[in-house]
Amino acid sequence: SAVISQKPSRDICQRGTSLTIQCQVDSQVTMMFWYRQQPGQSLTLIATANQGSEATYESGFVIDKFPISRPNLTFSTLTVSNMSPEDSSIYLCSVGRGTGNTIYFGEGSWLTVV
Amino acid sequence: AQSVTQLDSQVPVFEEAPVELRCNYSSSVSVYLFWYVQYPNQGLQLLLKYLSGSTLVESINGFEAEFNKSQTSFHLRKPSVHISDTAEYFCAVRGKAAGNKLTFGGGTRVLVKP
Numbered sequence: 001s002a003v004i005s006q007k008p009s010r011d012i013c014q015r016g017t018s019l020t021i022q023c024q025v026d027s028q029v030t031m032m033f034w035y036r037q038q039p040g041q042s043l044t045l046i047a048t049a050n051q052g053s054e055a056t057y058e059s060g061f062v063i064d065k066f067p068i069s070r071p072n073l074t075f076s077t078l079t080v081s082n083m084s085p086e087d088s089s090i091y092l093c094s095v096g097r098g099t100g101n102t103i104y105f106g107e108g109s110w111l112t113v114v
Numbered sequence: 115a116q117s118v119t120q121l122d123s124q125v126p127v128f129e130e131a132p133v134e135l136r137c138n139y140s141s142s143v144s145v146y147l148f149w150y151v152q153y154p155n156q157g158l159q160l161l162l163k164y165l166s167g168s169t170l171v172e173s174i175n176g177f178e179a180e181f182n183k184s185q186t187s188f189h190l191r192k193p194s195v196h197i198s199d200t201a202e203y204f205c206a207v208r209g210k211a212a213g214n215k216l217t218f219g220g221g222t223r224v225l226v227k228p
Contacts, residue, residue, distance in 0.1 A: 001160070033216075041220075041221075042204060042218045042219065042220045042221050043158070043204070043218045044218075045215055045216070048215075090157075092157060092158065099165055100146045100163065100165040100208075100210075101208075102146075102148070102160065102163055102165075103148070103160075103206075103208070103216050104160060105150075105157050105158040105159070105160075106157055107156065107157035108156075108157040108158075
């Protein structure tokens with residue numbers, strides 16, 4: 001498995017502001033993934049963060065809105081920029097590890113925009 | 115491309131009764147299959163996975179799932195549920211080739227009643 005720590009665990013933010021979520025993994029991983037879970041919904045992949053290169057974004061997500069950093073093999077950040085109430089979601093960091101590159105998730109960052 | 119369908123959005127069940135959560139997938143390539151559980155106000159935890167070998171896989175807390183290739187299904191079962199099994203359950207699939215992404219179903223909310 002994997003130990004994945006996210007900060008903050010919860011936050012209430014004002015619309016128009018930005019928030020950076022941090023993700024720390026217990027050991028080195030090649031790929032880290034950021035997901036969004038809107039209220040009552042399933043998970044949607046935002047982007048894949050690779051160390052040493054730009055993140056790869058999924059359709060519907062853009063770098064200006066969700067800039068990602070990956071400075072080393074155990075850490076990544078996701079910024080939610082210029083927030084609106086529609087950005088209220090759980091943001092989850094995940095990594096692939098082990099047989100089949102099984103995906104493990106952090107506890108999530110629960111974001112409410114008011 | 116791949117997709118996952120969880121046929122039931124909610125499943126109410128009485129304590130000590132059996133439960134089955136249905137999951138069907140479509141994919142043009144060979145896949146790995148996963149079930150994740152999300153307890154109230156928590157992140158996602160891996161419940162069990164099928165990578166290869168025996169088509170019947172089990173978790174440590176009494177759940178099992180069977181991979182049926184001909185029916186492209188990976189249904190989750192538990193013969194006797196507890197109140198603590200109240201959670202949302204997500205089926206997910208990922209192509210075996212490197213770089214393939216994890217695709218989630220819409221989730222099934224299980225409410226165990228006393």
